[in-house]
Amino acid sequence: MSIRAPLPLTSATRHLFPNGGLRRGILVDVTGAPGATSVAMALLSGPCRSGAWVGLLGMEHLGWAAVSELGLPLQRMVSVDLTHTREDSGTARSAVMAAMIDTFDIVVFGTGNLPGGALLRKLRARARERGSLLVSLRGGVDGADASLDVLGTRWEGLGQGWGRLGGRTVEVQVRGRGALDRPCRGEIRFDARGRPEAIEDEPTTAGHIPEWDVEWGVRDLVS
Amino acid sequence: MGCPGPGVVSGPALPDRDRHGVRTLAVCCSGFPALVASAPAGAGSRTGKGLGAGAPVAVVSANRVVSVSVRARAEGVVPGLTRREAQARCPSLHLVPLDTGRDARMFERVMGVLEEVAPRWEVTEPGRCAVPVRGPSRFFGGDLATAERVSDLIAVALEELLGGVGDSGSGAGPPGLGVAVADGPRAAAVLAELAAEETLRTNAAVRTGGSGSPVSGSPVSRGPVSRGPVSRGIVVVPPGETAERLSGLPVGALGAGGAGWGDQVALQDLAGVLSRLGLRTLGRFASLEAPDVLARFARTGLSAHDFASGREGAGVALEDLPDELLVSAELDPPAETLDQVGFMARALASEMHTALAERAMLCTRVLVVAETDTGERIERYWRDEGTLSATAVAQRVRWQLEGWLQARGEGSVSRLELLPERLLPDDGRQLDLWSSTSGLPRRTKEGLARLVAMLGSDSVVVPRPGGGRSARDSHVMEGCVIEEGAVAGGGPGGGVLEGGATGGRTRSSEDSPPWPGSIPAPSPAVVLDQPTPVELQDSEGRSVRVDGRGALSAPPSRCGLPGGNWSGVDSWAGPWCVDERWWDPLKHRRRARLQVLLERSAHLLTLESGQWRLEATYD
Numbered sequence: 001m002s003i004r005a006p007l008p009l010t011s012a013t014r015h016l017f018p019n020g021g022l023r024r025g026i027l028v029d030v031t032g033a034p035g036a037t038s039v040a041m042a043l044l045s046g047p048c049r050s051g052a053w054v055g056l057l058g059m060e061h062l063g064w065a066a067v068s069e070l071g072l073p074l075q076r077m078v079s080v081d082l083t084h085t086r087e088d089s090g091t092a093r094s095a096v097m098a099a100m101i102d103t104f105d106i107v108v109f110g111t112g113n114l115p116g117g118a119l120l121r122k123l124r125a126r127a128r129e130r131g132s133l134l135v136s137l138r139g140g141v142d143g144a145d146a147s148l149d150v151l152g153t154r155w156e157g158l159g160q161g162w163g164r165l166g167g168r169t170v171e172v173q174v175r176g177r178g179a180l181d182r183p184c185r186g187e188i189r190f191d192a193r194g195r196p197e198a199i200e201d202e203p204t205t206a207g208h209i210p211e212w213d214v215e216w217g218v219r220d221l222v223s
Numbered sequence: 224m225g226c227p228g229p230g231v232v233s234g235p236a237l238p239d240r241d242r243h244g245v246r247t248l249a250v251c252c253s254g255f256p257a258l259v260a261s262a263p264a265g266a267g268s269r270t271g272k273g274l275g276a277g278a279p280v281a282v283v284s285a286n287r288v289v290s291v292s293v294r295a296r297a298e299g300v301v302p303g304l305t306r307r308e309a310q311a312r313c314p315s316l317h318l319v320p321l322d323t324g325r326d327a328r329m330f331e332r333v334m335g336v337l338e339e340v341a342p343r344w345e346v347t348e349p350g351r352c353a354v355p356v357r358g359p360s361r362f363f364g365g366d367l368a369t370a371e372r373v374s375d376l377i378a379v380a381l382e383e384l385l386g387g388v389g390d391s392g393s394g395a396g397p398p399g400l401g402v403a404v405a406d407g408p409r410a411a412a413v414l415a416e417l418a419a420e421e422t423l424r425t426n427a428a429v430r431t432g433g434s435g436s437p438v439s440g441s442p443v444s445r446g447p448v449s450r451g452p453v454s455r456g457i458v459v460v461p462p463g464e465t466a467e468r469l470s471g472l473p474v475g476a477l478g479a480g481g482a483g484w485g486d487q488v489a490l491q492d493l494a495g496v497l498s499r500l501g502l503r504t505l506g507r508f509a510s511l512e513a514p515d516v517l518a519r520f521a522r523t524g525l526s527a528h529d530f531a532s533g534r535e536g537a538g539v540a541l542e543d544l545p546d547e548l549l550v551s552a553e554l555d556p557p558a559e560t561l562d563q564v565g566f567m568a569r570a571l572a573s574e575m576h577t578a579l580a581e582r583a584m585l586c587t588r589v590l591v592v593a594e595t596d597t598g599e600r601i602e603r604y605w606r607d608e609g610t611l612s613a614t615a616v617a618q619r620v621r622w623q624l625e626g627w628l629q630a631r632g633e634g635s636v637s638r639l640e641l642l643p644e645r646l647l648p649d650d651g652r653q654l655d656l657w658s659s660t661s662g663l664p665r666r667t668k669e670g671l672a673r674l675v676a677m678l679g680s681d682s683v684v685v686p687r688p689g690g691g692r693s694a695r696d697s698h699v700m701e702g703c704v705i706e707e708g709a710v711a712g713g714g715p716g717g718g719v720l721e722g723g724a725t726g727g728r729t730r731s732s733e734d735s736p737p738w739p740g741s742i743p744a745p746s747p748a749v750v751l752d753q754p755t756p757v758e759l760q761d762s763e764g765r766s767v768r769v770d771g772r773g774a775l776s777a778p779p780s781r782c783g784l785p786g787g788n789w790s791g792v793d794s795w796a797g798p799w800c801v802d803e804r805w806w807d808p809l810k811h812r813r814r815a816r817l818q819v820l821l822e823r824s825a826h827l828l829t830l831e832s833g834q835w836r837l838e839a840t841y842d
Contacts, residue, residue, distance in 0.1 A: 033823055033824075034823060034824035034825070034840065034841070034842050035842060036842060037748040037749055037842040038748045038841075038842060041748065053664070053667045060752065061749045061750055061751060061752065062748065062749070062750070063694050063697075063746050063747045063748045063749060063750040063839060064686040064697060064698035065694055065697040065698060065744075065746035066694075066745065066746040066747060066748040067686075067748070068698075069744050069745060069746055074685075074686045074698075075685075077685070077686065078671065078683060078684070078685055078703055079683075079684050079685070079686070079700065080674065080678065080682060080683055080684075081681075081682050081683075081684055081700070082678070082682060084681065084682060095677065096674070096677065096678065099670060099673050099674050099677060100670075100674065102666070102670050102673075103666065103667055103669075103670025103671055103673070103674060104667065104670070105667075152823075153825075155820055155825055155841075158794045158795065158796050158818060158820050158825075159794055159796065160778065160794055160795070161775075161778060161795060161796060161797075162796055163796050164742070164743070164796050164818060165745060165796075165818050165820070165825055165841060166745075168745075190745065192744070192745070193744045193745065194744045194745030194746060
């Protein structure tokens with residue numbers, strides 16, 4: 001995939017972003033109530049399925065079965081595990097992060113792994129230059145280009161001693177800069193198999209005709 | 224380029240290449256990896272165990288046995304078995320992972336001894352080497368004398384190096400050594416392998432107390448068959464008779480002779496097709512017309528046909544190696560460490576490949592010359608059919624120098640030269656329609672290599688589908704190995720995960736075998752390595768229990784999470800009991816699992832030995 005093209009989103013998350021895609025080189029912080037990991041991964045499923053490589057730092061606790069159910073191709077995901085690397089081993093974490101930004105289209109920082117201050121500024125500059133998307137999970141960062149705040153989750157399927165966890169609806173608020181200046185609320189629905197579902201009444205921007213309509217003239221055929 | 228080495232010069236015009244292949248001496252040391260693996264600890268083996276001479280040892284790679292020791296062979300373990308089959312045949316078998324670097328280092332030290340016979344040996348793989356024999360034969364007085372000399376030298380070298388693993392105790396040197404002289408390197412390599420196998424068989428017959436007489440009419444009949452109690456495994460085919468000698472061999476011999484003769488799978492397929500066509504011997508295969516073979520079996524078939532009819536190398540243009548293909552580099556100051564040399568070798572190798580690509584050529588053999596500041600010169604040929612990538616060349620340079628350093632080395636490398644030889648026209652490679660190699664972008668490939676170099680492959684990991692009932696077992700993390708166009712887990716039998724096709728299929732739950740009793744999707748997104756203890760209480764503050772019939776003592780009402788936060792239980796389901804590995808007292812686990820939805824979060828709890836633990840969170 002081209003290094004300058006925006007990263008495409010799936011229909012489950014596209015409605016959260018005004019221009020329907022994620023610009024490369026920005027920092028997205030996913031934060032808030034439980035559900036943030038799933039939301040972050042759902043966000044990445046579009047880019048990853050269209051060929052982007054994902055590097056994860058400090059995500060040793062990630063449940064890969066869930067990631068796979070979310071629709072991400074695991075063969076393009078690489079996890080960097082620094083828990084066994086000693087602090088004094090001479091390999092600075094900053095060097096590892098810089099190398100990851102050079103390597104992957106998307107770099108995910110687990111909770112507590114996103115640095116702050118000058119180092120973060122340098123990393124973001126590097127990501128802009130290389131066209132990598134940075135995603136932090138509960139990174140606690142001020143001034144992220146976009147931040148997704150998980151407000152709450154409604155679970156289905158579980159009762160008082162019966163059933164099991166099934167589908168869920170996660171409410172998300174998106175804030176950010178530029179086009180995202182105006183906070184926008186939306187929902188992401190995960191079906192009972194854990195896969196993000198397309199939202200039916202997808203709000204389309206005025207004057208926007210879905211591509212497939214233009215291409216195939218379906219609307220003409222139907223009318 | 225001048226070829227400074229004395230003795231045989233492999234250059235433009237060798238007269239005896241006219242009608243037959245180059246007269247070649249080949250050595251095959253059967254089961255060399257297993258020999259190295261069973262060597263005592265001090266002898267440079269990295270296993271450090273010193274398994275001992277008599278131990279049954281099998282070297283495995285990708286879950287298949289690739290090399291076995293004599294003892295293991297006596298127990299019925301043969302290469303090609305799976306790990307499990309091998310263990311079933313011989314329960315006391317020691318399984319050692321294949322380490323080509325280790326084997327190559329050890330073999331390089333054997334090669335150091337063989338330099339006495341001739342310079343510029345050509346190594347196909349650890350345990351197999353070859354050399355044009357015209358010059359040495361003139362010096363030693365005949366092919367047979369040369370072969371005997373080589374055999375003696377190797378036997379002594381191996382004895383020294385591996386500390387008496389010739390476990391027969393008969394003083395016959397290591398078992399399974401075959402030396403063959405024939406017209407053409409491939410014929411010699413195949414005959415050497417057969418001779419080595421034959422030696423193994425006769426040695427085994429002697430050791431197991433049989434009559435001890437080597438089987439008469441064996442392929443090893445020429446040469447001094449029974450000098451001492453066991454055969455020496457020396458075959459000398461007179462000039463011009465190679466085709467006759469080969470004609471009696473079964474077509475399965477096409478796959479013999481080591482890995483340097485083309486794709487093993489393709490060759491075995493070819494042998495299979497031929498035998499189904501009724502062409503069961505190489506002689507019958509050779510009687511076909513070459514154009515027909517080319518039309519039906521393409522280049523693999525044609526080169527096999529050339530080999531079978533004793534016309535090796537006839538179709539290969541070897542003339543006039545252009546001097547500008549020689550790439551060399553002076554190292555100033557001389558390189559102290561092998562890493563520096565390896566780095567330089569990689570750069571040189573890619574330079575060489577670029578030069579070859581400009582001429583649309585491939586090389587199947589590389590001459591690596593290293594000079595040291597003490598004036599020593601280490602030359603070695605490395606052969607591989609068309610697949611010597613830059614990395615592979617750099618690796619071979621490293622093996623060559625490591626072995627040399629271990630044997631006698633001091634001094635540092637001051638000059639490195641690579642000369643590609645045996646050029647073939649590069650016909651290009653047809654990419655598959657679906658698995659494009661562009662799946663791993665250059666940026667990612669180089670970056671991953673850098674990360675692995677920084678952190679080691681244990682810290683750069685990729686998920687691979689595992690199997691198990693708990694969320695933690697569903698995937699295993701494996702060290703990342705970069706292959707052409709894909710990233711693979713590096714574990715035993717780790718298949719390449721497709722990195723290519725856009726939107727490629729994930730090996731999701733649909734493909735993996737079912738695990739009855741596992742909790743169905745959705746799976747938890749956060750899985751703890753070490754489940755942390757939690758409290759689960761009913762409305763009266765008593766701890767919730769699960770009885771022997773799998774029923775909860777009371778509905779849970781609040782849950783004490785790590786950190787002392789208590790949270791009310793909104794809804795819950797379970798317990799689902801699982802009794803795993805009850806047949807194994809050490810790994811037996813009985814657990815009850817419970818999904819709870821608390822005020823803000825959903826969790827998976829497990830009860831084991833009376834303690835509730837937080838196993839995973841649906842984050």
